[in-house]
Amino acid sequence: MDLDMRKVRYFVALAEELNYRAAAERLHLAQPVLSRQIQSLERELGVRLFLRDSTGTRLTPAGEQLLKDAVPLLTDARGLQRRVAAAAQSTRSLTVGFMPGLTITFATRALSKAHPDVSVEVLRTDWTDQVTVLHDGRADVGFVRMPIDLTGLSTLSVWHEPHVAVVAAAHPVAGRDTVGIAELAADDLLQDPDTVPEWKAVRVDAEYRAPSPPARSVEEKLEWVASGRGFSVLPQSVADYYRRSDIAAVALNDVAFNEVRLAWLRDRRSPVLDSFVDVVRQHLPLEESEARFSA
Structure with a gap:
């Protein structure tokens, strides 16, 4: 069986939105058309990909596996198209x-x-x-x-x-030359905690999760910092590039480069x-x- 990449793309949109109306709008399709395409894909694969009930739409285990495999599959297909076009x-x-x-x-x-x-x-x-x-x-x-x-x-x-801690200008450590990550253990880290294992090791709340959805850019992250929502750890060159008066960058003396x-x-x-x-x-x-x- 050959997979229809168009249907796979429809599936990914629905799997990410978990809402037929939102996915249809994202794909610029009528909602009944999207439903028929998903049903057709399920028949071709011989499995159910989604469950719909009073609580909403959710992925089945088969759907979760397809989503895991489909995203890189679509990415590779786009890459193939671009490389072929470039070769021409x-x-x-x-x-x-x-x-x-x-x-x-x-x-x-x-x-x-x-x-x-x-x-x-x-x-x-x-x-x-x-x-x-x-x-x-x-x-x-x-x-x-x-x-x-x-x-x-x-x-x-x-x-x-080196990494630096970027904090609001009014933060107690702002203006210091260096800071240890343990001094920021009570502050919220505005990025995936796994990217700063040193902070995760000293964090008071071991179950802390970064804000969701995550910041989509450095600029968004710095807006959060300036508003006092927490701090961020950035490479020195990034902090240098995004200098602004309402935040401060302080060298971290115990975080890996x-x-x-x-x-x-x-x-x-x-x-x-x-x-x-x-x-x-x-x-x-x-x-x-x-x-x-x-x-």
């Missing part, structure tokens, strides 16, 4: 993703010099899509901040930089990509002044 172009190109706080000019300039016939593009990413853009083909290679899911990726460690890596799909190789990786490798170890430009 008359000019070669390389798109490089980069995270906030980083400037990658040293590498893009060197590649352009070595391959003047290659169009080098850049794509600003964030914590939510720095890996996705590699799988779905929007970027060929990316400067990512760890930790990330390394499945299917090759990576090269580029540099490390952030690692920046160059990442690309393990099975996605080309002479231009190989050349770019070599360019970055030749610049290792990067001086701190090179590593902490803002983008």
Whole structure:
């Protein structure tokens, strides 16, 4: 049986919304059409994917498994389409993703010099899509901040930089040179606690969960910090880039450094990509002044 990717896309929308009306609006479909497509997919797979009752719509165990597999499947399909389209172009190109706080000019300039016939593009990413853009083909290679899911990726460690605690300007530790993470144990961390295990280890409330939904960008996170909802841990270069008067960045003396890596799909190789990786490798170890430009 061949899966209909259109129906899989409809399934993912419904699985994420768990509401037929909202999913239909998101897909620009009539609700009865969406219902028929989901029923057709269930018949083709021979399983029930959703349960509907007075409490609403929820996934069955089979639906949960399909959602887990379908998201990367759709991402890979989009990546395939983009790579095929790029191969048909008359000019070669390389798109490089980069995270906030980083400037990658040293590498893009060197590649352009070595391959003047290659169009080098850049794509600003964030914590939510720095890996996705590699799988779905929007970027060929990316400067990512760890930790990330390394499945299917090759990576090269580029540099490390310290973390800072970003707090509201009125916070008791604002204005200090350094702070220990235990001094912030009573404050709410405005990001996934697993990304700062040092704070999680000293947190008074062991069951604490970050705000849901999470902030979609650094800017949103800093708005929360400024309003006094809690604090955030950011790489030094990111905090430097987003300086503002109503927040303060304080060096953390007992939190591990952030690692920046160059990442690309393990099975996605080309002479231009190989050349770019070599360019970055030749610049290792990067001086701190090179590593902490803002983008």
